[in-house]
Amino acid sequence: MKSVATRSADPATLATSLKDLAARILDEAKRQGASAAEVAAGDSSGLVVAVRKGELETVEFTNDRGFGITVYVGERKGNASTSDAGPDAIRDTVRAALNIARYTEDDPCNGLADAEAMARRVPDLDLHHPWNIDVPGATERATETEAAGLAYDDRIVNSEGARVATAGGCQVYGNTHGFLEAAWGTRHSTSCLMIAADSNGMQPEDWYTVGRDPADLEDHVEVGREAARRAVGRLGCRPVKTGVYPVMFAAPAAAGLVSHLLSAIGGRALYRRESYLLDSLGRQVATEDLTLREEPHRPKGLASAGYDGDGVATRAKTFIDEGVVASYILDSYSARRLGMATTGNAGGYFNLDVVADARPVEELMREMDTGLLVTSLMGQGVNLVTGDYSRGAGGVWIEGGEPCHPVDEVTIAANLDDVYKGIVGCGDDIDRRGNIQTGSLLVREMTVAN
Amino acid sequence: MTSTDVIVSARRALWEPDEIDEPEVTGLLGRLSTKDIDTGELFFQLVRHEAWGLEDGRVKSGAYSVDRGVGVRAISGEKTGFAYADNIALPALRDATEAARSIARTGYGSGAGVLTGTTAAIRYADVDPIASASEEDKVALLGRIDAFARGLDPRISEVVVRISLDCETNLVVSTDGLMSGDARPMARFDVMVLAEQNGRRERGVGGGGGRFDAGWLFNTDAAEQYARDAVRMALVNLDAVDAPAGAMPVVLGPGWPGVLLHEAVGHGLEGDFNRKGTSAFAGRMGEVVASELCTVIDDATLTDRRGSLSVDDEGTPGQRTTLIENGVLVGYMQDKHNARLMGTESTGNGRRQSYAYLPMPRMTNTFLVSGDSVPEEIIASVDKGVYAVSFGGGQVDITSGKFVFSATEAYLIEGGKVGPAIRGATLIGNGPEVMQRVSMVGNDFQLDRGVGICGKDGQTLPVGVGQPSLKIDEITVGGTGGAAV
Numbered sequence: 001m002k003s004v005a006t007r008s009a010d011p012a013t014l015a016t017s018l019k020d021l022a023a024r025i026l027d028e029a030k031r032q033g034a035s036a037a038e039v040a041a042g043d044s045s046g047l048v049v050a051v052r053k054g055e056l057e058t059v060e061f062t063n064d065r066g067f068g069i070t071v072y073v074g075e076r077k078g079n080a081s082t083s084d085a086g087p088d089a090i091r092d093t094v095r096a097a098l099n100i101a102r103y104t105e106d107d108p109c110n111g112l113a114d115a116e117a118m119a120r121r122v123p124d125l126d127l128h129h130p131w132n133i134d135v136p137g138a139t140e141r142a143t144e145t146e147a148a149g150l151a152y153d154d155r156i157v158n159s160e161g162a163r164v165a166t167a168g169g170c171q172v173y174g175n176t177h178g179f180l181e182a183a184w185g186t187r188h189s190t191s192c193l194m195i196a197a198d199s200n201g202m203q204p205e206d207w208y209t210v211g212r213d214p215a216d217l218e219d220h221v222e223v224g225r226e227a228a229r230r231a232v233g234r235l236g237c238r239p240v241k242t243g244v245y246p247v248m249f250a251a252p253a254a255a256g257l258v259s260h261l262l263s264a265i266g267g268r269a270l271y272r273r274e275s276y277l278l279d280s281l282g283r284q285v286a287t288e289d290l291t292l293r294e295e296p297h298r299p300k301g302l303a304s305a306g307y308d309g310d311g312v313a314t315r316a317k318t319f320i321d322e323g324v325v326a327s328y329i330l331d332s333y334s335a336r337r338l339g340m341a342t343t344g345n346a347g348g349y350f351n352l353d354v355v356a357d358a359r360p361v362e363e364l365m366r367e368m369d370t371g372l373l374v375t376s377l378m379g380q381g382v383n384l385v386t387g388d389y390s391r392g393a394g395g396v397w398i399e400g401g402e403p404c405h406p407v408d409e410v411t412i413a414a415n416l417d418d419v420y421k422g423i424v425g426c427g428d429d430i431d432r433r434g435n436i437q438t439g440s441l442l443v444r445e446m447t448v449a450n
Numbered sequence: 451m452t453s454t455d456v457i458v459s460a461r462r463a464l465w466e467p468d469e470i471d472e473p474e475v476t477g478l479l480g481r482l483s484t485k486d487i488d489t490g491e492l493f494f495q496l497v498r499h500e501a502w503g504l505e506d507g508r509v510k511s512g513a514y515s516v517d518r519g520v521g522v523r524a525i526s527g528e529k530t531g532f533a534y535a536d537n538i539a540l541p542a543l544r545d546a547t548e549a550a551r552s553i554a555r556t557g558y559g560s561g562a563g564v565l566t567g568t569t570a571a572i573r574y575a576d577v578d579p580i581a582s583a584s585e586e587d588k589v590a591l592l593g594r595i596d597a598f599a600r601g602l603d604p605r606i607s608e609v610v611v612r613i614s615l616d617c618e619t620n621l622v623v624s625t626d627g628l629m630s631g632d633a634r635p636m637a638r639f640d641v642m643v644l645a646e647q648n649g650r651r652e653r654g655v656g657g658g659g660g661r662f663d664a665g666w667l668f669n670t671d672a673a674e675q676y677a678r679d680a681v682r683m684a685l686v687n688l689d690a691v692d693a694p695a696g697a698m699p700v701v702l703g704p705g706w707p708g709v710l711l712h713e714a715v716g717h718g719l720e721g722d723f724n725r726k727g728t729s730a731f732a733g734r735m736g737e738v739v740a741s742e743l744c745t746v747i748d749d750a751t752l753t754d755r756r757g758s759l760s761v762d763d764e765g766t767p768g769q770r771t772t773l774i775e776n777g778v779l780v781g782y783m784q785d786k787h788n789a790r791l792m793g794t795e796s797t798g799n800g801r802r803q804s805y806a807y808l809p810m811p812r813m814t815n816t817f818l819v820s821g822d823s824v825p826e827e828i829i830a831s832v833d834k835g836v837y838a839v840s841f842g843g844g845q846v847d848i849t850s851g852k853f854v855f856s857a858t859e860a861y862l863i864e865g866g867k868v869g870p871a872i873r874g875a876t877l878i879g880n881g882p883e884v885m886q887r888v889s890m891v892g893n894d895f896q897l898d899r900g901v902g903i904c905g906k907d908g909q910t911l912p913v914g915v916g917q918p919s920l921k922i923d924e925i926t927v928g929g930t931g932g933a934a935v
Contacts, residue, residue, distance in 0.1 A: 052528075052726070058808065061533040061549040066517075079513040083536035093516070100512035103502075103585040107510050135552065158727055195728060195849055202730065204849040234850075242696040272505065273608055273644055273651065379854035380843040381876035381928070385644065385653045390693070390928040392845070392854035392878040409852050411876050411928020413695065447930045449695035 011128055011170055014043055015182035018172040021085055025069055026176055028094045034071035034101075036112050036176045040309070041067035041085070044169020049138035051146055052161030056139050062167060071097045075106040112310070113332035113342055115177040119307035119314070126299040127185030129213035131166040138164040141190065141220055149194040149224035153232045160193035160204065162224060166214075179311040186212055187302070190220045196231035203234035203408075210433050212300045230375075233396075237408035240397055240450050246371035246424075247412055247446040248364060250395070251431035253374050254441040258354055261286065261420055262436075264384050265325055267334020267345075276387035276417060280325045286420035289356050292320040296350035303435040309346035317343065319352075323421075354438035356426035364425045364442045366401035372448050373398055373440075374412060387416040393448075407450075414446040453570045453630070453760065460621040460631035464494040464518075468538045472565055475623055478547045482524050483625045484554045488790070490524040491624040492547075493763065494538060495805040497616060500580045504592040504611040521805035522550040525787060529553050534806045565629040570767035573751055573760045574661035576633040579615035582663030588613055591667055599643055599677040605688070606681060607651075608644035613637075615664060622765040630765030635661050636756070636912060638901060641677045645684035654684030655858070658899030660754045676899070683840060683859045686871045693860070693875035693929025699832045700877060700922045701863065703839035704825075705896035708915035711746055711818050712904065713844040713853040714881040715739070719773050719781070720799070720811040720906075721788035723848050730851030730882055731779060739779045740885035743821055743920075746774040748783055750798055750814035756900040757815035757914035764800035764809055771797045773816075774885075785811045803909040813904060815914030821891025825919040828890045830866040836927055837861045837868050838877070851881040876928040884925055892919030 022039045029037035048060040068081035071094065078100025080093045133141070145162035166188045174180035191208035207226040209218035249257050265285075269275035277285055296314035298304050305314050310332045318326045330338070331346030365373070378392035390413035397404045414422075427440030465471060475492065482490030496518045503511040520543060521534040533549035535542035583591075592611045599609045616636040623629045638659030645652050656679030658672060667673045702710060715731070723729035731739060740746070750759040750768030759768035764786050773781050784792070785800030788811055801812035829837060837860065844855030856876045862869040897916035904913040 056529050056553070058530040058532060059553055060808070061546075062806070063534060063536065063546075064806070065536050068515075077511070079511070081513070081515040083517045083519060089516075093514075096514040099585070100502075100514055103589050104510060104512050105508040107508060110510075160726070160728055201851070202728070202849045204728070204847065272610070273646075274653065378845045378847070378852070378878070379856050379876050380845070381854070381856035381874060383653070383874050385651050386873070388873050390856065390874060390876040390930075392852070392876055392928070394852075408850070409878050409880060409926065411695070411854075411878050411926060413693075413875070413928045413930045415930070447695045447928075449926050449928045450697070 011184040014170045015172065015184060018043055018170055019180055019182055021067065022172045022174040022180060025067060025090055025094065026174055028090050029069060029071050030176065032094050032098055033073065034098060035074055036072040037069060038112055038175035039067060039069045040171065040173050042169060042171045044167055046165065046167025047138060048163060048165040049135060049142055050161050050163045051139060051142035052159060054143060054147065057161055059135055069094060069097050071101055072111055073098065073101045075108055075110050076101045076104045077110045078104060109333055109336035112175050112177055113312045117312045117342060118177055118179045119311060122181050122306035123297050125297060125301065125304040125306060127212050127304060128168065129186050130168055131186065131188045131214040133166060145190055145192050145220045145224040147224065148221040149192050149228040152225050152228035155196045155198060155232050155235060156194050156228050157197040158195040162190070162192040165189045173309065173311055175311055181307060183305065188214050188217060190217060190223050192224045192227040194227040194231040196235050198235045203231055205230035205234060210302065212302065216300065234406050237406045240407055240410065240448060242449045244445050245448050246368035246442060246444060247448065248368055248371065248373045248440055248442045250373060250375045251427065251429050251438060251440050253377050254438045255431060255434050255436040256377060257441060258292065258436050258438055260382055260384065260416055262319065262329060262349060262352065265319060265328050267328060267330040267338065269384055270328060271334050271337035274385050276385060281328065283325055284323050285325055286320055286323040287423045288323040290320060290323050290420065290423055291318060291355040293318050293353045293355050294349050294351060295353060298351050301351045303350045305350045308344045310342065312342050312344040312346065314344045314350055349435065352436045354426065358426050358428035358439050361427040361429050361440050364427055364440065365398050367425060368398055368442055369401055370399050372407060372412065389414055389416050389419060411449045412446045413449065419443050419446065451572055451576050453572060454567055456576060456633050457567045457621065457629060457631040460619050460633065463496055463619045464538060464621050470538060470540060474540055476563065476565065478543055479623060479625050481547050482551055486526050487524050487551065487554050488526055489625055491622055493521040493805050494621040495519060495618065497618045497804065498580060499616050501612065501614040502588055502592060504596055507596060509589045509592050517804065519805040520546060522546040523808065524550045524553060526553055528791060530808065532808050563627060565623055566627055568628050568630040568765060570630065570761045573758045573768060574635060574754050577635050577663040578617045579635045579637045579663040580617055582665060583668065587668065591673065595641060595673050595677050598674055599641060599681055602678065602681045603645065603685060605645045605647050605685065606643050607646040610642040612640045622763065624765065628765060630761050632761050635663060637662055637664055639667055639673055639676060640901065641680040643680045643684050645688055647688045650688060652684045652687035654680040654682065654687065656680035657901045660756050660900040661758055662754050686859060690871040690873045692931030693872040694927055694931045695929045697924045697926050699835035700925050700927065701828055701832060701835065701837045702920050704892065704894045704919050705916060706898040707838060707841055708817055708898060708917035709841050709844050709855055711917060712813060712816050712913065712915050713846040713855055714884055715746055715774060716813050716816045717846050717848050718851065718881055719783055721782045721784040721792065722811050724782050725788045725792050728849050730849060734779050737779055738777050739882050740774050740777045741888045742777040743891040744774055744777050744885055744888055745819045746816065747772050747819060748799065748813055748816045752815050755815050755897065755914045756902060756912045757813065759798065759814055762798045762800045763802045764796065766796045766798040766800060768814065769798040783811045783813065785809055801911055803911060807909050810907065812906065812911055813913050815897065815916065817897065817916030818918065818920065820893050820895035820918045823890045823892050825892045825894050828892055828919050828921050829863055829868060831890065831921065832863045833865060835863045836872065837863050846881065852878065853881055854878045872929065877925050878928060879925045884922055887923040888920055889923045890921040894918045
């Protein structure tokens with residue numbers, strides 16, 4: 001087996017060349033007549049190695065480059081993007097964007113974010129930690145991960161394998177205010193999917209670890225075991241009686257639940273009136289025990305950023321303060337649509353913490369007494385316009401405060417307004433693998449159908 | 451236009467700008483032809499995309515993109531090596547080829563010699579949707595549909611209209627010396643509306659498209675029909691009551707509710723999961739997996755449909771594959787890799803999102819064929835249940851077989867009659883179990899209007915679905931309106 005290294009240019013060199021490219025694109029936009037322009041250019045590469053049943057299954061080398069430009073002609077705008085960064089492509093892409101702008105209509109909210117909002121000093125967020133792992137090394141790690149899962153229990157009968165992935169790169173953003181910055185970072189993961197079976201059929205479960213720094217990844221053998229532990233835990237599902245019960249969202253599922261609240265106070269949903277939380281600033285929309293805080297500058301954070309997609313400085317802030325909407329989540333365009341100021345959230349939120357009075361999960365189970373602990377969710381049944389929520393779920397039935405048996409093929413439904421106001425407890429089991437970091441969340445009641 | 455013409459024009463579009471020609475390509479194939487590489491291929495692709503969006507009464511956004519690149523794959527037994535380049539210059543092709551072949555242990559082989567073009571029937575015209583209408587006409591159309599939708603009812607408060615046009619050219623060359631290509635147009639039109647009444651707001655969506663140019667939007671009243679659909683859905687939902695909760699009979703309308711087939715059986719019959727034994731349908735070939743009323747087909751050969759393929763992304767001609775015949779499992783959908791490992795032939799279902807992704811077995815247009823029941827009789831047969839005519843999407847766990855799909859327009863059935871509209875509810879069931887409970891199949895077969903998007907393993911692709919009205923005797927409905935009796 002030969003080892004082929006991924007393209008691992010020195011990040012400073014890569015940043016310089018991408019900044020140079022961005023500057024040339026902005027110059028070309030001005031030359032062709034744009035009154036303002038902004039450009040995003042990226043270059044990233046990586047390696048994904050998958051092993052199944054102890055054999056190497058795929059080796060994938062990823063390699064993504066390209067740029068996108070937005071040009072403004074007065075109050076009109078046009079976008080164009082390409083994977084090609086040659087001089088002809090730059091000229092043609094700028095021309096295509098300007099051509100689009102010629103046919104769009106005036107929108108006074110269009111344009112770059114205000115010059116004074118641009119990030120002045122971009123903090124070092126410690127996001128770049130290359131993983132010096134080659135194909136044989138990644139293969140060995142994936143093989144050990146899967147083997148640990150397969151050996152965990154006799155009821156583990158099959159596997160979708162284990163996967164080791166590493167990627168790194170540089171993203172540059174610049175605009176005709178003179179803002180031009182580069183951000184580089186790495187992201188590494190190990191994942192595993194195990195299948196357990198009994199006479200009632202097969203149950204798959206996966207687990208993963210992810211981080212900016214390979215040193216921060218969870219022990220990969222434990223990843224395999226956890227996938228197996230979870231798959232075996234799904235065996236022996238029994239039906240439950242349709243009714244209204246307390247529902248606890250296990251930490252990974254709770255992050256998804258919180259994401260809907262964040263979407264509902266997002267600029268786009270608000271100005272399109274596609275949110276059940278219109279005009280909610282200063283209003284109680286969740287239990288007073290719930291606070292949602294953004295920490296964009298967390299060192300090594302998976303979603304950390306020193307500036308947003310408009311070049312605006314990011315800053316720590318509270319979106320939901322003891323259940324009250326303290327800030328919407330706005331980029332420069334949506335802010336203008338709503339007559340407000342940008343919150344530095346072009347491209348979304350950057351590291352969202354659920355701050356609550358965290359308690360041991362066992363205590364929450366005792367409090368719920370009888371109900372459903374949701375560990376997996378399926379489907380798209382979330383209507384932000386009305387707040388209606390109805391999704392497929394799987395999990396564990398809790399009776400007398402103790403786990404009783406796994407549950408499958410049920411739905412959970414309620415209106416989100418009642419769900420967030422009805423959160424009565426937060427667990428101390430915080431899942432730190434995503435943009436939203438939360439413990440388990442206990443909701444007073446939802447309809448469970450079976 | 452024949453498949454030979456398509457190959458000639460694809461070579462011109464993909465190779466000429468970088469002065470690549472057959473000797474360079476066969477040279478690269480030679481580097482993929484070693485003793486322990488069973489097969490290797492280069493997939494060249496150029497995709498141009500244009501979209502225009504209207505909201506708040508104005509055409510505010512437009513975007514154009516060009517993506518051109520090559521994916522290189524080498525297969526050795528069950529092992530796959532893969533790399534790609536976002537340009538088609540020779541140094542990038544060489545790097546990608548070397549990376550892909552790194553799974554091999556031995557040196558270089560002899561190469562492919564001369565490339566031979568394959569032939570296939572053409573399922574859609576080689577047209578450029580982007581160039582098929584002027585910018586002025588596209589922008590004017592969006593404005594016209596905005597005004598039309600608002601004019602349908604004074605309660606319509608917001609309208610978003612979007613047109614999206616794609617033009618793809620691809621070329622596949624493999625170490626067996628075969629070369630095939632495809633020219634794939636794609637057009638899509640979407641309307642989203644908000645209706646407001648007494649402080650209550652509801653959303654409605656409509657849309658359609660297929661593998662053709664933008665002409666259908668200008669020559670027919672299709673765009674107006676999509677707007678009518680969106681407005682109807684929003685208005686109906688303004689008066690919707692809480693959906694019931696629990697297991698009950700459900701009648702699905704024709705067309706788009708065929709997403710049921712896609713989730714309940716389609717994914718589970720893709721070759722990869724069955725080769726690995728990880729599908730709820732694995733090892734059940736020849737067994738009864740659905741009621742005898744059910745015949746399910748995947749058909750890439752339908753003219754102009756969103757999921758249709760003249761050739762798939764591995765160069766295999768698109769086919770019509772019967773998956774379930776009168777309830778009996780008779781076929782899987784295969785790409786070349788899984789077919790070879792399972793000792794069978796590709797069914798032309800090898801698809802990939804782009805050159806930057808590996809192909810895998812995917813659906814094309816998947817549908818349930820017509821039955822004998824009159825739709826009104828199907829509804830009349832239900833005393834208490836749900837009639838669902840539109841869905842927002844679905845998801846399946848292939849291994850356990852459980853699947854969900856979420857209704858966006860549905861009604862109660864009371865005493866055999868369609869009653870009030872109900873709020874969106876998710877339906878959940880187990881694929882093989884639910885398909886056994888299909889007790890009536892209508893004679894009103896329809897394909898969807900052409901807006902389906904399917905996701906698998908991080909790759910999204912356009913697909914079609916279809917079905918006649920049908921009745922499921924029992925499936926769990928996830929409402930909040932109390933348990934059904």
